[in-house]
Amino acid sequence: MNETIIEARHLVKHYKELNALDNVNLSLTANRIYGLLGRNGAGKTTLMSILTAQAFATSGEALVFGASAYENDAVLSRICFIRESQKYPEDFHPQHAFRSAALFYKNWDQDFADRLAEDFQLPLKRRIKKLSRGQLSAVGVIIGLASRAELTFFDEPYLGLDAVARQLFYDRLVEDYAEHPRTIILSSHLIDEVANLLEHVVVIDRGRIIMDADAEEIRGSAVTVSGSAEKVDTFLAGRKILHRETLGSLASVTVDEALGSRDRAEAQELGLELSPVSLQQLVVRKTMAGPGATGAASKTNDFADDTLEARR
Amino acid sequence: MIDDSKPIFMQIAELIENGIVDGTMAEESQVPSTNEFAAFHRINPATAAKGVNVLVDSGILYKRRGIGMFVATGARAQLIARRTEEFVEQYVKPLAVEARKLGISAEQLNTMIERNSGLAPETGTDKERSAAL
Numbered sequence: 052m053n054e055t056i057i058e059a060r061h062l063v064k065h066y067k068e069l070n071a072l073d074n075v076n077l078s079l080t081a082n083r084i085y086g087l088l089g090r091n092g093a094g095k096t097t098l099m100s101i102l103t104a105q106a107f108a109t110s111g112e113a114l115v116f117g118a119s120a121y122e123n124d125a126v127l128s129r130i131c132f133i134r135e136s137q138k139y140p141e142d143f144h145p146q147h148a149f150r151s152a153a154l155f156y157k158n159w160d161q162d163f164a165d166r167l168a169e170d171f172q173l174p175l176k177r178r179i180k181k182l183s184r185g186q187l188s189a190v191g192v193i194i195g196l197a198s199r200a201e202l203t204f205f206d207e208p209y210l211g212l213d214a215v216a217r218q219l220f221y222d223r224l225v226e227d228y229a230e231h232p233r234t235i236i237l238s239s240h241l242i243d244e245v246a247n248l249l250e251h252v253v254v255i256d257r258g259r260i261i262m263d264a265d266a267e268e269i270r271g272s273a274v275t276v277s278g279s280a281e282k283v284d285t286f287l288a289g290r291k292i293l294h295r296e297t298l299g300s301l302a303s304v305t306v307d308e309a310l311g312s313r314d315r316a317e318a319q320e321l322g323l324e325l326s327p328v329s330l331q332q333l334v335v336r337k338t339m340a341g342p343g344a345t346g347a348a349s350k351t352n353d354f355a356d357d358t359l360e361a362r363r
Numbered sequence: 364m365i366d367d368s369k370p371i372f373m374q375i376a377e378l379i380e381n382g383i384v385d386g387t388m389a390e391e392s393q394v395p396s397t398n399e400f401a402a403f404h405r406i407n408p409a410t411a412a413k414g415v416n417v418l419v420d421s422g423i424l425y426k427r428r429g430i431g432m433f434v435a436t437g438a439r440a441q442l443i444a445r446r447t448e449e450f451v452e453q454y455v456k457p458l459a460v461e462a463r464k465l466g467i468s469a470e471q472l473n474t475m476i477e478r479n480s481g482l483a484p485e486t487g488t489d490k491e492r493s494a495a496l
Contacts (some may be wrong), residue, residue: 084407220383220403221405225401225402225406226402228408229397247404247405247410248406248407249407250410266410267370267372270367271367273369278490305421318461319457327367327368329367330472340435
């Protein structure tokens with residue numbers, strides 16, 4: 052039942068001097084919801100483009116359903132890729148886009164598409180170029196869901212969708228996935244919003260995979276310890292520290308390891324406070340840490356903003 | 364409801380256990396399906412299934428083929444026994460740590476508990492609890 056449906060081996064993609072993908076190895080199995088996370092420019096879209104045969108790898112191999120997707124109808128007809136800014140023919144109405152999708156995807160469910168269009172309050176008979184940004188995203192989300200393709204990629208499908216519409220998307224995704232299990236790869240910046248939907252998480256940073264683990268394993272794999280700086284540092288001596296913040300004599304330190312019950316009891320005795328680290332915080336810490344972090348300085352605010360927003 | 368402190372499947376299992384302990388989920392009654400749990404808590408259905416399966420493995424829930432999941436007879440007593448064992452670690456020790464920090468004596472602490480807990484002074488009359496202990 053859980054056969055491998057995506058296999059990437061030593062994938063490399065160069066754009067002039069930029070290493071968009073730097074030796075990516077990945078193996079994904081069927082019927083799970085994957086999160087593909089990382090900052091802007093980390094290589095998420097490049098990876099999805101290569102897997103769906105919309106871009107060529109510089110070297111390496113990408114197999115989908117056991118074969119290369121390039122000009123391979125047997126593979127492509129089983130894949131649905133919803134891009135962040137999906138383009139449609141100029142004069143199309145949403146209903147034309149849905150009819151085209153119905154021709155291409157053998158599992159297309161028109162009733163489901165109609166219900167979704169109603170949920171998202173999408174005008175079906177308006178020219179697509181007259182739609183708002185959010186309505187345009189809704190067209191993509193509806194196609195991605197109603198196509199019920201065996202392998203569906205959503206590349207940040209929520210641009211312009213408000214919080215209510217995004218929640219609608221997540222709810223419909225979980226409901227429909229439960230009834231029709233398939234492989235979903237969801238790329239998103241809004242990690243807190245999608246974290247609970249994911250079964251497995253792949254984090255890509257500067258073209259490399261830096262995390263590839265089940266969401267449940269990641270949950271609780273890091274912890275933030277805070278209290279008097281002296282005690283925190285003594286307690287954490289020798290541990291793998293991801294992040295350290297101080298405020299006067301207080302310190303708040305995030306470590307990349309789980310604490311056992313004995314450690315927890317000890318922390319309690321010392322009067323230290325332990326707090327969980329969300330997937331989003333962990334991804335932020337991991338993609339900020341390490342050498343070369345200054346390379347993407349112009350984009351450092353992306354995640355910081357999301358985090359701030361999430362805290363409000 | 365669901366937070367980041369521990370794996371979601373454990374939290375789902377605990378939520379069901381809470382329902383059994385406080386009596387909202389009676390023994391031999393049907394519990395919601397994993398898909399219903401997933402939709403309600405907005406979590407991955409595989410994760411919800413894992414939480415339910417933890418309880419099936421420990422005999423709290425059992426499966427009726429083609430119908431669904433049910434609360435086993437004796438599940439409540441079993442859970443109460445286990446939670447009573449965990450009570451000291453989870454509640455009493457943290458309480459003691461904070462009391463020590465504030466310089467509260469054991470006597471003062473006892474008085475506070477008696478005044479604020481709403482518990483009957485003689486806990487030994489609770490049949491299930493004394494069975495558990």
